[in-house]
Amino acid sequence: MLNNPWGTVRFTDKVALITGGASGIGRATANRLAAEGAHVIIADNNAPLANRAVSQIEADGGKASHIEVDLADDESVCACGREVAERFPALHMLVNNAAILRQGRIEDGSWKENWDAETAVGLRGWALITQELLPTLKKGGGAIVNISSEAGFLGRPNGWVYDAIKAALVSLTKTMAQEFVGYGIRVNAVAPGWIVTEMHFGRAPDPAARKKELEDTPYEGCIMKRRAAPEEVASAIAFLLSNDASYIAGQTIHVDGGRMGMSLR
Secondary structure, three states: OOOOOOOOOOOOOOEEEEEOOOOHHHHHHHHHHHHOOOEEEEEOOOHHHHHHHHHHHHHOOOEEEEEOOOOOOHHHHHHHHHHHHHHOOOOOEEEEOOOOOOOEOHHHOOHHHHHHHHHHHHHHHHHHHHHHHHHHHHHHOEEEEEEOOOHHHHOOOOEHHHHHHHHHHHHHHHHHHHHHHHHOEEEEEEEEOOEOOHHHHOOOOOHHHHHHHHHHOOOOOOOOOOOEOHHHHHHHHHHHHOHHHOOOOOOEEEEOOOHHHOOOO
16 A cells, blocks of 8 residues: 555545546545545546556555546546446446636637536536436445635636636536535535645746745745645545545535635735
8 A cells, every 4th residue: 555644544445536536636546545435537638647656656566547538528528437337337426526627718719619528527527427426336335526726716817717617616516515525425525725736847948947946945825934835735636535524515625825714805
């Protein structure tokens, strides 16, 4: 089993699927669930990165596999659902995490190029893959965690499509919780704040330097005055997936360093 500094092993013999599990919060979650005994399915359209993640988990003694899926392609999503059903007798955990972010203001007509692309992955794709995996999830019971964002609660210039999607996911989480509770499936969401992931440093001229800068520079946007590591979000996700959260459903947990609790100044 993977090195497990948390001292908990809550997912032995469980199967978890994480969309966008090859990097960022998804990768940290894959590592955490594998460390606690789960077989992790990394559902990602970046095969080289996903296979490296699988190889690392396996090298450390964990269990993982990769299923290539494009959430913007309905047939790819349906094929993923079929493959999971064929390879695994049950699915116990689903983390809807994959998303894309494009910049643009409402007045500049960015919806023409951003709306369809972003919603296809981050909203329509989430609903469809949940639907396709639901028969296998019913066999395992367990839990679903959707990844929203503080952006869905605050709103920002230049990111209206992404922010609208993340707000919609809060509502979708409540609907899923209502519809799936009879199958023994709990559904919750996590709304991260500013997390240091590839989304924020991957395209920089020097990604490693930008990553360190984000980690080391004080951040006045939350009461803890720093940005978070993806592992800190993964801990909250793992909690919501576990039986430790057995009486929590339809909720959105903010993992944002106190951002939502700050007084307006």
